[in-house]
Amino acid sequence: MTKANRGARAYSAGATPYLYLAPAVVLFTLFIAAPRGYTPDLSLRRVQFSGLGLGKKSRTEIFVGLDNYRTAVADGEFWAGWLRVLGYATLVLALMLGLALVFALLLDSARVRLARFSRIAIFLPYAVPGVVATLLWGFLYLPSLSPIHGTLRAFGFDNVDLLSPSTVMFSMVNVAIWGGTGFNMLVLYTQLRAIPRDYYEAARIDGAGELAIALRVKVPILAPALVLTTVFSIIATIQVFTEPMTLRPISNAVSSTWSPLMKVYRDAFVTGDLYSAAATSLVIAAISVVPSLLFMRLVRRQAFGEER
Amino acid sequence: MTTKGVRRPLGLAPTAVLLLGALYCLLPVCWVLAASTKTRGELFTTNAFTPGTGFFSNIADLSEYRDGIFWQWMANTALYAGVGALLSTAVSVLAGYALAKFRFFGRNVIFNVLIGGILVPAVVLAVPQYLLLAKAGLANTYWAVLLPSILHPYSIYLARIYASAAIPDALLEAGRIDGAGENRLLRVVAVPLMLPGMVTIFLFQFVAIWNNFLLPFIMLADDERFPLTVGLYTLLATGANQPALYNLVITGALLSIIPLIALFLTMQRYWRTDLSGGSVKS
16 A cells, blocks of 8 residues: 655555554445445345255255346335335425424524423434334324324314324324434534524615525525435435334234335345345335435535535 | 524514424323323323323333343343444544545545445345354344444544544644654544544434344344344234233333433533534533
């Protein structure tokens, strides 16, 4: 390895930076690069049984080319899962980020009382694991336990089943909004607090009200942060797994292949077909690569564009 | 900000909207607080938010369940999250410091490759990670959950931003002129300056590991090694058809969020999502 001396802005110190980077690079190789390289390899193979399929010798791994991909793409249930997740993700993104933006703007306006209490309370669900959040709401969806049904009845909605095939998606959206709004609100709010206050004075002198300042000054400044939180949320919602998995025990409406990731899990660990699970997971990765690349460009431009 | 009340009138509507949001976020937490104090009978008969009389018997029941396996899950989770976040912070800070403060061959390539790790969806890694760890004989061990949790590309990214902002180059230069070795500079100059950022990285990683479900769910078969998330999931899966077990699940859910909420409320000033400011203010 050569020492690079061009542009002496940061210090060059021989092996030291490599030493400091070594743990990260080793872990990256073992737990990200190697598995990532292994998946395409797996996806092109299949186990073939000969004879009765008993004993070690009768089980051989054969190369099947793109067969697993054909099966994965031809599976209607896989695309039905995508459709469900698409609907779920659209609702979660719109409502969660919309609420996060509204809350952040309200917190930042000088006119609210109890702002600190509200901020802490809204961020609190971040400390609740997805499994527990789903579990709590799951109990709240059960008619035998829930205060929700009583409230609904008071408004004239009788026998609302929050865990039926037609409603369970909305129930899941609610869990995701509950768990995710606070974090996104905090990201946006932190960004807003970094803007110097006198920035708004000019607008105020021109007679702009709080609402006009929020919409015309603050929202444009927040644009990069909004894109960042959106892309992060897209990546997370596409991979939704914990919430539908946890609702399964209490709702018959959630199938074992409700989301694409659940199908990967079922293929790999329930039916034991690792090969088609690998193929399916790569199809999911390919579909989610677009928002990921967008994210990559943003991160580099935002944080290090001006540094180089 | 001291003049806020004087200059502009109190906004009733904004305050109300925020309080409604707060109420919505607190609702399930209040419910579980009340529900965990109820006996089996009270759970289905009394008002959802009135406390019951069975809190201590619920805890006793939960502690007796399968010879106290719940507390084993709690200890496992503390181990995974505590050790994992500690190692993760150390690895991230070392890497971030090297990337921010040294110029060396391959710096940009290494950074881009490491950050690229954010883009690999967990779904692509889950199956092969399991297979590779199984080949190494580590599946269904503590290592299977601990080791993959250490590397966190986003923490490296944060550490790099933080090191750039918090450590003045001049300070390192001065140290080098005085003849301090690199490791000494790291210990005496870099780490103390990066400490607030390290706390933030630790906290976010601690919560991420504490809340993780997919990785331990895939890696572990033996419930002696489960973290709380997987343990509670299996408890729910076995208890869904037996309302008698609801009390255990509810009490377990409450106990599992208390440590995080405590951490969260006591470390308020470190919960920051941008580290570029260079210092942490409350």
